[in-house]
Amino acid sequence: xxxxxxxxxxxxxxxxxxxxxxxxxxxxxxxxxxxxxxxxxxxxxxxxxxxxxxxxxxxxxxxxxxxxxxxxxxxxxxxxxxxxxxxxxxxxxxxxxxxxxxxxxxxxxxxxxxxxxxxxxxxxxxxxxxxxxxxxxxxxxxxxxxxxxxxxxxxxxxxxxxxxxxxxxxxxxxxxxxxxxxxxxxxxxxxxxxxxxxxxxxxxxxxxxxxxxxxxxxxxxxxxxxxxxxxxxxxxxxxxxxxxxxxxxxxxxxxxxxxxxxxxxxxxxxxxxxxxxxxxxxxxxxxxxxxxxxxxxxxxxxxxxxxxxxxxxxxxxxxxxxxxxxxxxxxxxxxxxxxxxxxxxxxxxxxxxxxxxxxxxxxxxxxxxxxxxxxxxxxxxxxxxxxxxxxxxxxxxxxxxxxxxxxxxxxxxxx
Amino acid sequence: xxxxxxxxxxxxxxxxxxxxxxxxxxxxxxxxxxxxxxxxxxxxxxxxxxxxxxxxxxxxxxxxxxxxxxxxxxxxxxxxxxxxxxxxxxxxxxxxxxxxxxxxxxxxxxxxxxxxxxxxxxxxxxxxxxxxxxxxxxxxxxxxxxxxxxxxxxxxxxxxxxxxxxxxxxxxxxxxxxxxxxxxxxxxxxxxxxxxxxxxxxxxxxxxxxxxxxxxxxxxxxxxxxxxxxxxxxxxxxxxxxxxxxxxxxxxxxxxxxxxxxxxxxxxxxxxxxxxxxxxxxxx
Numbered sequence: 001x002x003x004x005x006x007x008x009x010x011x012x013x014x015x016x017x018x019x020x021x022x023x024x025x026x027x028x029x030x031x032x033x034x035x036x037x038x039x040x041x042x043x044x045x046x047x048x049x050x051x052x053x054x055x056x057x058x059x060x061x062x063x064x065x066x067x068x069x070x071x072x073x074x075x076x077x078x079x080x081x082x083x084x085x086x087x088x089x090x091x092x093x094x095x096x097x098x099x100x101x102x103x104x105x106x107x108x109x110x111x112x113x114x115x116x117x118x119x120x121x122x123x124x125x126x127x128x129x130x131x132x133x134x135x136x137x138x139x140x141x142x143x144x145x146x147x148x149x150x151x152x153x154x155x156x157x158x159x160x161x162x163x164x165x166x167x168x169x170x171x172x173x174x175x176x177x178x179x180x181x182x183x184x185x186x187x188x189x190x191x192x193x194x195x196x197x198x199x200x201x202x203x204x205x206x207x208x209x210x211x212x213x214x215x216x217x218x219x220x221x222x223x224x225x226x227x228x229x230x231x232x233x234x235x236x237x238x239x240x241x242x243x244x245x246x247x248x249x250x251x252x253x254x255x256x257x258x259x260x261x262x263x264x265x266x267x268x269x270x271x272x273x274x275x276x277x278x279x280x281x282x283x284x285x286x287x288x289x290x291x292x293x294x295x296x297x298x299x300x301x302x303x304x305x306x307x308x309x310x311x312x313x314x315x316x317x318x319x320x321x322x323x324x325x326x327x328x329x330x331x332x333x334x335x336x337x338x339x340x341x342x343x344x345x346x347x348x349x350x351x352x353x354x355x356x357x358x359x360x361x362x363x364x365x366x367x368x369x370x371x372x373x374x375x376x377x378x379x380x381x382x383x384x385x386x387x388x389x390x391x392x393x394x395x396x397x398x399x400x401x402x403x404x405x406x407x408x409x410x411x412x413x414x415x
Numbered sequence: 416x417x418x419x420x421x422x423x424x425x426x427x428x429x430x431x432x433x434x435x436x437x438x439x440x441x442x443x444x445x446x447x448x449x450x451x452x453x454x455x456x457x458x459x460x461x462x463x464x465x466x467x468x469x470x471x472x473x474x475x476x477x478x479x480x481x482x483x484x485x486x487x488x489x490x491x492x493x494x495x496x497x498x499x500x501x502x503x504x505x506x507x508x509x510x511x512x513x514x515x516x517x518x519x520x521x522x523x524x525x526x527x528x529x530x531x532x533x534x535x536x537x538x539x540x541x542x543x544x545x546x547x548x549x550x551x552x553x554x555x556x557x558x559x560x561x562x563x564x565x566x567x568x569x570x571x572x573x574x575x576x577x578x579x580x581x582x583x584x585x586x587x588x589x590x591x592x593x594x595x596x597x598x599x600x601x602x603x604x605x606x607x608x609x610x611x612x613x614x615x616x617x618x619x620x621x622x623x624x625x626x627x628x629x630x631x632x633x634x635x636x637x638x639x640x641x642x643x644x645x646x647x648x649x650x651x652x653x654x655x656x657x658x659x660x661x662x663x664x665x666x667x668x669x670x671x672x673x674x675x676x677x678x679x680x681x682x683x684x685x686x687x688x689x690x691x692x693x694x695x696x697x698x699x
Contacts, residue, residue: 048626052527183672210672214631216428216618219421220666220674240529244622251536251549272531272623 038079039336041066041323042086042102044133045113049090050238053268054315055113058136059085060306061316062112064298065323065359067305072360075331081323084108092121103129109330109338112322116140116186119151126150131338132345134326136318139262139286140189147387150342154318154381156286156391161262162193164393164413165284169232169259170201178230178256179208180221180245182237190236190261206230211245213238218245219252226254236261239269246273259283265396265403266311275401282398282406286391288317288379289408294357298377311403321376325349328362328374349374350382379411417547418664424552426659427559430652432614432632433639434566435607437651440640441583442603443495445506450611451633452517457483457612458619458628459525465532472534476616480609487608488601496600514629522626530624555617562610563652570648575602635675638682644692654693657681 043062045055066081074080084106088094095118102108111131114122116138126133127150134151139158147153169177177198181191188210195205207228211221222245225233233256235245242264249256260269262285270278288295298317302310310316326341328348333340347353348362353371356362365372374381381389395407432454439447460482464475494513498505539546540553570576578599581589590596618628635658643654658678665677685692 048522048527050625050627053529056527210670212672212675214627215674216425217421217621217663219424220418220663221671223417223421224666224671240623240625240627243529243531247536247621251539251551253539253546268529272529274531274533274536277536 038074038082039076039330040082040084040102040106040108041326042084042099042106042108042111042131043113044086044095044098044102044111044118045088045115046090046094047085047087049088049094050240051088051090051115053239053266054137057310057316058113058319060302061310061319062323064302064305065320065327068359069324069327072363075327075363076334076336079336081327088114088118090115092117096121096125099125099129099131099133103131109336110134110326110341112136112319112326114138116143116189119143119147119153120185123147123151129338130342132326132342134322136315136322137263140186141193142185142189143386144388145386148383148385149387150338152322152345152383152387154321154376154378154389155315156393157388158190159193160391161284161286161393162190162195163197164409165234165259166194166197166201166203167413168284168395168409169198170203174232175202176204176206176230177232177234177259178206178225178228179234180225180237181208181210182241183210183212184238186263187236187238187261190263191234194234211237211241213241215241215244218248221245222249222252222254225256226252230256232257232259234259234261235264237264239264239266239272242269243272246277250277257282262286267403268311270398270401270403278398278401280398283396283403284393284409285396286315286318286379287394287396287405287408288377288392289410290394290405291408292377294375294377297358315378317376317378321374321378321381324359324362325374325376325381327359328366328372331363331366332372346383348372349376416543417545418667419660420542420547420552422660422663423656424548424555424659425663426656427556428614428617429635429639429655429659430559431562431610431617433636433643433651433655434562434648435610436636437640437643437645437648438579438603438607440645441648442579442586442600443499443506445503445510446637447607448507448510448633449490449513449517450510450607450636451629452514452521453483453487453608453611453629454615454618454632455521455626455629456486456517457615458624459521459615460612461616461619462530462532462624466530472532476613479616480612483612483615484605484609487611488604490608491604518626518629525624525626527626531622532620532624534620551620555621558613558617562613566606566648575599579603635678638678641682642685642692647692650693657693 047055066083070080086098088098095114099111099122102111112134114133114135119135119138122133132150135153137155138153139155141159144157181187207225209221209224258281260283265283265285329341329344330336332344332348351373353373354365356372357375362372362374379391390411392411393409394405396403397406436450457479460479461475464470464478465472494509537549537551540548578594582596582599639654639658640651643650662674662677
C-alpha cells in the first residue's frame with residue numbers, strides 16, 4: 001500500500017510539473033537582431049514545435065520585406081525597420097507570453113505571424129495593447145467575423161477555401177469522398193465549411209474519421225475509411241502525422257486519390273512521405289497566379305536572396321505583404337505605432353487610390369500626397385471590415401516530386 | 416481480426432517502450448520522465464547512422480541502441496546517482512529537468528524539420544486470404560517477442576537476473592546478501608535506455624522523426640506501467656498489449672478520436688478496482 005501511495009504521489013507530481021513545464025516552453029526565445037533599427041516589428045510564431053517547418057520560409061519573407069523597406073530609405077523620414085523574432089514553441093501560451101514581450105519589452109508596433117489558435121487567444125488583448133496581430137496563415141472560420149480591429153490576416157478563410165475545394169471537386173465529377181481530419185481546431189475548421197458546401201452541392205461524404213496526432217499507428221483509422229470504399233480521400237491534418245498515414249495507406253494497397261489541406265502543401269511533405277507516394281496528390285491553396293508579375297518578382301527575388309525556391313504553401317508572399325502594408329500604413333499615418341497601422345492599413349491597400357505594386361512605388365506616391373492601393377505579391381489584399389482578404393486560388397498537384405500549379409481560380413470563382 | 420492485429424502492433428511497440436521505464440521504477444523507485452526523451456535520442460541516433468553516416472539500416476539500429484544505452488547509463492551516473500540519497504522527489508524533478516535539457520539539446524542540433532529514415536514501403540503479408548500485416552509490422556512484433564524472451568531468460572536463468580529480482584524486492588537486503596547492486600543498477604540503466612532507443616527507432620520507422628516523439632509517448636508509457644502494476648515487468652508487458660488492443664479494437668465502436676482516451680479510461684478503472692495494477696508488483 002505504501003508503494004501504491006508513493007507511486008500516486010510521484011505520478012501527480014510528475015504530471016503537475018510536466019504540465020507546468022509544457023506551458024513554459026512557450027516562453028519567448030528572442031533571437032532578434034538588434035541592428036540599430038528604429039521601428040521594432042515582431043515576428044511571433046513557432047520557430048520550434050510543429051510550426052517550425054513553416055516559419056523558416058516565413059522569416060525569410062519578412063526579412064526580404066524589411067530589407068526592401070530599409071533599402072528604400074525606410075519610412076517616416078528615414079526610420080528603419082527592425083525585426084524581433086519571438087519563438088512561441090508553436091503553443092498558444094508561448095504566443096501570449098511572446099506577445100506581451102513584444103508589446104512591453106520590445107515596444108513593437110505590430111506582431112506578425114500567429115496561427116489560428118494564437119490569433120483567437122490574442123484577439124481581445126490586441127486592441128487593449130494597441131499592437132495589431134497579423135497572420136499569414138490563420139485560416140480558421142472562427143476568425144471570419146471577429147477581426148478587423150487590431151487583427152488582420154492575409155490568409156484566405158477556410159470558409160472560402162472550403163467552398164472553392166467543394167466546387168472544384170463537384171465540377172470535376174467527384175461526388176463521393178471520405179475525410180480524414182486531425183483532432184484540432186485548424187483541421188476541424190478546414191473541413192467544416194467544405195463539408196457544408198460539398199453536401200449542399202450534392203456531394204456525399206462516405207466516412208469522416210477524426211484522428212489524434214502523435215499516435216504510433218493509424219491502421220484503425222485507415223481501415224474505417226477503407227470500409228467506406230471511397231475513390232478520393234481528403235486529408236486535413238498536420239505534416240508530422242502525414243508520413244505514418246500516407247505510408248500505411250500505400251502499404252495496405254489503398255489506392256485512393258488524395259486531396260490534402262493547404263497546411264501540408266509544402267515541399268517537406270513530399271520529402272517526408274516520399275516522391276512515389278506523393279505523386280498525384282492534389283491540393284487547393286490560396287495562391288496568386290504564377291503568371292502574376294508581383295508574384296513572379298517575389299519568387300525571383302526570394303530565390304536570388306536565399307538561394308532556394310519559396311514553397312507556395314508556406315504563405316511566404318502573404319507574410320511579405322503584411323510587413324509592406326504595415327510600413328505603408330505607418331507612412332500614411334505619419335506615425336510609427338500600432339494605432340497608425342490599424343487606422344490606415346485599409347486605406348493603403350484597398351481602392352480607391354493609385355495602384356502600386358512595390359513598397360518603393362507606394363512610398364513615392366504617399367510622399368507625393370496621393371492615395372494608394374497596394375497590390376500585394378500574394379494578391380490584391382483588400383481588407384474587409386473584419387480584416388479578411390479575398391484570395392485567388394490554385395489547384396496544385398505533385399508532379400515529379402514537386403508541387404506544380406495545375407489550374408488557377410481568380411477571386412471571383414465563387415460568384 | 417484486422418483491428419486485433421493493429422492492436423497487437425501498437426501493444427508490441429508499447430512493450431518495448433515501457434519495460435525500461437518499469438525496470439527503473441522497480442530498482443530506483445522513481446518515475447524516470449526522461450525515459451521518453453531516450454526514445455527521441457534512439458530515433459535520432461539511428462538517423463545519424465543511417466542517413467548521415469550511410470550505414471545499412473540494420474547496423475544503424477544496432478549502433479543506435481548501443482549508443483543510447485551507453486548514453487542513458489552516463490546520464491544516470493551524472494544526474495541520478497549523485498542525488499539518489501535525496502529521495503524520490505529529487506530524482507523525479509531531476510528527471511523532468513533532464514527531459515527538457517535533452518529535448519532542448521536535440522532540438523538545437525537537429526532543428527525543427529521533420530525527418531524520416533527514407534525506408535522503402537514494405538510489402539504486405541497475406542494472412543487467411545487478406546493482407547492485414549506488413550513485413551515491417553511483423554518485424555516490430557518479432558523484435559518485441561525477442562525482447563520479451565531475452566528479458567525473461569535473463570531474469571529467470573542468469574545470476575544477474577535473479578539479483579535484479581532480489582534488488583527489486585529489497586535493495587538493502589540484496590546488498591547485505593552479497594548482491595552487487597551498483598553493478599546491477601548499471602545493467603538496468605543500460606537495458607532500460609537501450610530498449611527506449613529501440614522503441615524510438617521502431618516508432619520513427621513507421622512514422623517520422625519529430626521532436627515531440629518522446630513527449631507523445633511518455634504519458635502512454637506511464638499508463639501502461641500503472642496498469643501493469645508499477646514495476647512488474649510481466650504485468651507491464653501484459654498491460655502494454657491490453658492497452659494497445661483496447662485502443663485499436665475500441666475504434667470499431669467509438670470514434671477514433673477517443674482512441675487515446677481509452678488508454679486513460681483503463682488506467683482509471685484499474686486504479687479504482689485494483690490500485691496495485693494487474694499484478695502485485697515485484698519483478699515476476
